[in-house]
Amino acid sequence: MTGAVVWITGLPSSGKSTLAERARRALVGEGRASCVLDGDEVRGALVPSPGYDPEGRGAFYETLARLAALLARQGMIVIVAATAHRRAYRERARALAPRLVEVFVDVAPATCRARDAKGLYRASGAGDVGALPGADLEYEAPASPEVVARGGEDEAALRVIVDMARAWSAAAEAGA
Structure with missing residues (x-):
């Protein structure tokens, strides 16, 4: 049985983690083995903690993509909630995963700044945090995501x- 990776991308405070957790609960409720790899939580679990410079981000997203693919090959539906602001990070994840679906949480930057769930935009504006996608760094939106969500509470995307x-489970059971 082969699982899949659902990579949820979008600006900080767009609702990625909310959508990921809602999807996990729905899948578990249907008896499907699934887990969430939240970028912030995984980053906090790694020792040494990866940096936010380009090399550190590249290494972090490579590690996250490899971890998601490893779990997917063991039959899990792995839901990754991570900004991954460069398309190259998400393309690498797609190359590693047995099956990957990209979900873009499309929320206006002004809405994300107003939410500022973790205080990142405020810290960026104060000069305490640098290199924040959507504030200091460009966010490269997916060119053709399989799913577009209008925030973390988007029922249609869920x-x-x-x-x-x-469909993946049915295909796996049929041996496809």
Whole structure:
């Protein structure tokens, strides 16, 4: 049985983690083995902690993509909630995963700044945090994501993600 990776990308404070957790709960409720790899949580678990310079970010997203692919090859539906502001990071994840679906949480930058769930935009504005995608760094939106969500509470996007997981499970059971 082969799992899949659902990579949820978008600006900081767009709702990635909210959507990821809602998808995990829905999948677990249907008896599907799934987990969330939240970029912030995984980053905090790594020792030494990766930096935010270009090399550190590249190494972090490579590690995250490899971890997601490893779990997917063991039959899990792995939901990754991570900004991954460069398309190259997400393309690398797609190359490693047995199956990857890219979900773009499309929320206006002004809305993300107003939410500022973790205080990152405020810290960036004060000069305490640098290199924040959407503030100091360009965020490269997906060219053609399989799913577009309008925030973390988007019911239609959640249904598409769960329906795709059902289809993957059916294909795996049929030996496809």
